[in-house]
Amino acid sequence: MTKELFTIGERIQKLRENAGMSQAALAKKFKISRSAVNYWEMGLTVPSTEKIVELAKLFNVSTDYILGMETTSTISINGLTQPQVSAVCEVVKCFRESNYLNESSE
Secondary structure (H helix, E strand, O other), rough: OOOOOOHHHHHHHHHHHOOOOOHHHHHHOOOOOOHHHHHHHHOOOOOOOHHHHHHHOOOOOOOOHHHHHOOOOOOOOOOOHHHHHHHHHHHHHHHHHHHHHHHHOO
């Protein structure tokens, strides 16, 4: 199995796109220019420590994830009932088993 290596900018772009946000919307939320977000995503600049923390909070991931120190992300279960949490866990378990089976057959 190969692991994809993402730069900080690629991780930010992926998180932003997965959240359905445009660069302009992210920039507005952080009170910065859209070009600043574009520069992050292109790898021309990196966000400040403060912005990395804000990004982690916004996208419910760790700062380590954004910085590429870990390859996992988190899902917030705030506001879910216990049966809903159990259902989410079951779906994740099914995906892992499916991925394992697919990797084993390759």
